[in-house]
Amino acid sequence: MPKWIFVTGGVLSGLGKGLVSASVSKLLQLRDQDMMPVKCDGYLNIDPGTMNPHEHGEVFVLEDGTEVDMDFGHYERFLGVKGKGDWNLTSGKIFQEVIDKERNGDYLGKTVQMVPHVTDQIRDKWENSAQEEDADIVIVEVGGTVGDIENMLYLETIRQMRSELPEEDTFLIHTTLVPYLETTGEQKTKPTQHSVKDLREEGLSPDMIVGRSQEKLTEEVQEKISLFCDVEKEAVISDPNLESVYELPLLFEDQGVDEIISRKMKLQTRNKDMQDWKKRVKALRNGEIAMIGICGKYMDMEDSYASVEEALKHAAVEEGGKIGIEYIDTENFDPEKLEELDGVVIPGGFGSRGVQGKIEAIKHCRENDIPVLGLCYGLQLMVVEFARNKLDIDAASAEFGDEDQEYVVKHMPDQEGIDQKGGTMRLGSYKAELTGQVKEIYGSEMASERHRHRYEVNPEYHQKLEQNGLKISGKTGNGELAEYVEIPEHSFFIGTQAHPEFNSTFEEPNPLYHAFTKTAQNQTP
Numbered sequence: 001m002p003k004w005i006f007v008t009g010g011v012l013s014g015l016g017k018g019l020v021s022a023s024v025s026k027l028l029q030l031r032d033q034d035m036m037p038v039k040c041d042g043y044l045n046i047d048p049g050t051m052n053p054h055e056h057g058e059v060f061v062l063e064d065g066t067e068v069d070m071d072f073g074h075y076e077r078f079l080g081v082k083g084k085g086d087w088n089l090t091s092g093k094i095f096q097e098v099i100d101k102e103r104n105g106d107y108l109g110k111t112v113q114m115v116p117h118v119t120d121q122i123r124d125k126w127e128n129s130a131q132e133e134d135a136d137i138v139i140v141e142v143g144g145t146v147g148d149i150e151n152m153l154y155l156e157t158i159r160q161m162r163s164e165l166p167e168e169d170t171f172l173i174h175t176t177l178v179p180y181l182e183t184t185g186e187q188k189t190k191p192t193q194h195s196v197k198d199l200r201e202e203g204l205s206p207d208m209i210v211g212r213s214q215e216k217l218t219e220e221v222q223e224k225i226s227l228f229c230d231v232e233k234e235a236v237i238s239d240p241n242l243e244s245v246y247e248l249p250l251l252f253e254d255q256g257v258d259e260i261i262s263r264k265m266k267l268q269t270r271n272k273d274m275q276d277w278k279k280r281v282k283a284l285r286n287g288e289i290a291m292i293g294i295c296g297k298y299m300d301m302e303d304s305y306a307s308v309e310e311a312l313k314h315a316a317v318e319e320g321g322k323i324g325i326e327y328i329d330t331e332n333f334d335p336e337k338l339e340e341l342d343g344v345v346i347p348g349g350f351g352s353r354g355v356q357g358k359i360e361a362i363k364h365c366r367e368n369d370i371p372v373l374g375l376c377y378g379l380q381l382m383v384v385e386f387a388r389n390k391l392d393i394d395a396a397s398a399e400f401g402d403e404d405q406e407y408v409v410k411h412m413p414d415q416e417g418i419d420q421k422g423g424t425m426r427l428g429s430y431k432a433e434l435t436g437q438v439k440e441i442y443g444s445e446m447a448s449e450r451h452r453h454r455y456e457v458n459p460e461y462h463q464k465l466e467q468n469g470l471k472i473s474g475k476t477g478n479g480e481l482a483e484y485v486e487i488p489e490h491s492f493f494i495g496t497q498a499h500p501e502f503n504s505t506f507e508e509p510n511p512l513y514h515a516f517t518k519t520a521q522n523q524t525p
C-alpha cells in the first residue's frame, strides 16, 4: 500500500496549495518516489468543465479527456506525470456514485449516510487509483479551506486514515496565510493559530505548517507558530512571494522539507539531483528573449490562459531566457499594438465577443509575416480569415456567423443535436498525421495533443483552402478532420485544433511552442 501526504489550507483560498503540493511532490520524485497527485474539490459540479472560467480559472484537460481543476496543470508541469480523471474528485462525482450505488441496491437495505458511506466511497476512490498506479506516495490536496462545510467529508476521511494507518504512513501539511501588518511592521500568526484550531476540531493535527507570506517568515514567527500550533520549529516552512513558481521546490529544499518528510515517513530515498531544475530556474532570471502578444477578450485574460503562458515560459527557458507577454484586447483592437511584438498567439476561446479583432490580428500577422500560433479557436479563425481574404468568400464559423454566410467552420454530424453541457465536446488526446513544417517541428509523422472543442474546419473547404495556399498539414487518421494548418512560405503561420500547452512541462517544453518561440526570438521587429 502507498503512503499518504495530505495538503489542507486555512484562512483563505487561493494561497497556492496546488503549488505547495507540486513542489513537495517534485522534491520527493527527485528522491525516487513515484508520486500520484490527487485533488479533491468540495463543489457539487461533476467537473469544472461547466464552470465559468472567470470564477474558477482555466479548465485543464487530461489525456483521457477529463476536464479537471487547473491545479493539475501545476502537477503535470512540475512532475511530468499524466493525470487521470479519477485523480480529481469533486463532491458532485462522489455523491453521484453513492446515489447510483443506492439505486442499485448495493447497500443492502442499510440507511445510507455521510459517514461511513460517503467517506468510504472517497477512500475507495483514493485507494483504487493508488493501486492502479502502483504509486509510492499519494499526495491529496483538499481544495478550499478548513471549516468549509463542503470539505468536511474529505477531512473526515483523512482523520479515519490517520488514526488507522501506522504513524509513518501519513503526513499532513497545512498551508495558511501569515499576513504582514504594516502599522506594526509585523508578521501576524493569529490567523494561522485559528485555522489550526479549526483543523483540530476535525480531529487533525498538522505535521508541517507552510506559511504563505510576502517575505520569508522571521525566526520569531516560526517559533511562535511552532509553540502555539504544536509542530516542530523546523517544520514551520516559509512560502514567500517568488518571482517564479518554479523556484518553490528550491526554496523548500533549502528548508529541508523533503528531509523532514522522509524522516517522519521513514522513506527509502536516494540523493536527488537538482542541477537541471536549477539551471532552468536560473534562465528565468535572465532577460526576455522575445515579446509575445496573446490576443483575447479583456475579460478572459489572467488565469484563463495559464497553461499557454506557462508553455511559452518553458519554451523560452529552453533557449536560456524568459518570455515577455502582453495581452492584446481584441474587443478594442488596434493593429499598432502588434508593432512591438515578436510573435502573436491566438488562443482558444468561445463565443462571438472579440472575434473580429482576432481575425484582424491574424490578417495583420499573415500580411506582415509576424510569427503567429493559432490554438483551437485560433486555428478556426485563421481559416475564417483566410477564406474571407484569400478565397474571397463571406466566411464565418457556425459559432458566430449568420445563416447566409458560408460556414468554413461548423459542427460535425456527431456533435449536432447535443444539448447536454458537461463532457460533450471533443475532449482529450487525439492523434494527427503530419506533413509540412509541423512534421519537421515534431520530428515525427504523428503528433498526439489534447483537445477541447465542438466545431471543426468544414471538410468541404479543405481542397479550396489548400489550393490557395493554406496547407492542412495535420489530419486525423481518416483524413477527415483538420488538425493543423500552415502557410508554408510564412516564417511561422501555424494553427492547431488542439491545445499543445497541456503537454508542456518545465523540463520538457512542447515542440510546437518551442519552434514558435525560437522563430519569434529570431525576429527583428
Ligand code: GLN
Pocket: 347, 348, 349, 350, 351, 375, 376, 377, 378, 399, 452, 453, 454, 455, 456
Ligand atoms: N469555440 C471553439 C469550439 O468549440 C473553440 C474552442 C476552444 O478554443 N477551446 O470548437
